[in-house]
Amino acid sequence: MLYISLRQYEYVCAIGRHGSLSAAAQHLNVSQPALSNALTRVEEQLGYPLFARRRGAAMALTPQGRSFIEEAEALLASAARLENAAESGKGKARLRLGCFVDLAPFLLARALRQLRAVMPDVAVSYRVDSFEGLISGLIDGRIDLALTYGLSMDATFTRHTLFTSSPRALLSPDHPLAINSQVSLQDLAAHPLILSEEGLSAQHVLGLFRQIGESPTVAHRAASLEIQRSLAANNEGVAISYANPPAKVSYDGMSLLSLPVSDPFAAEPVVLARHGTGPTDAQIAVAERALINLVT
Structure with a gap:
């Protein structure tokens, strides 16, 4: 009899991958209590802890937890292959x-x-x-x-x-930098920024500023590119994005400028x-x- 469900395997693997209940919950779009309950049930079934819990620190895998998650991820991959094979037709x-x-x-x-x-x-x-x-x-x-x-x-x-993609600065036509045909990171450092909520993306952009010795203010972290564009069009700051849709208005119909960032090292x-x-x-x-x- 199977006492641990595939969903519980998935939840525990996500916690291990992201290092915290909050990050895993955001990635899976589920509540933190749901993840916490799943982890408790799995650990009770196994009879040993998968994570070392320390107040104020990330959830660190125990040696047993590391081994468990390696095998659990292999199991999930096998399950995904079986499921997709059934959907795609036998042998295809x-x-x-x-x-x-x-x-x-x-x-x-x-x-x-x-x-x-x-x-x-x-x-x-x-x-x-x-x-x-x-x-x-x-x-x-x-x-x-x-x-x-x-x-x-x-x-x-x-x-x-x-x-190779270079970043763009998205801003309102009323923004002080709107008179320029392009902007530098140094120009942008003096203005509030609108960054992506995606962790590595935001870290990368802030890392570009650290390379020039600047630490700009972050006004917003947006969940999507279109939210970034809307906030920028409404003069909530300057959005920095490597994606550049051709539309010159945001979803809410506000005019928007997209200026190239001139620093060559920012290309990705x-x-x-x-x-x-x-x-x-x-x-x-x-x-x-x-x-x-x-x-x-």
């Missing part, structure tokens, strides 16, 4: 594509169309996620390839640079990534070539 080959949330509106539909044209006999599915979600998905096999920025990927990943590559550095199987190699050709 499949490919799982991941895409970073801010890049998805620009690249995902074209990528799916390209893959289905080149690989008509392969069932292609996709997942839109944060940096952390994509990395963990690549590592545990739930994603074969990912379209993302190269942030936080170590030498265990194979990356193909598709193109958009990559096609997979986990592993050696040769891959023939199907993924075909998909890699198709997606590289998508933007060349």
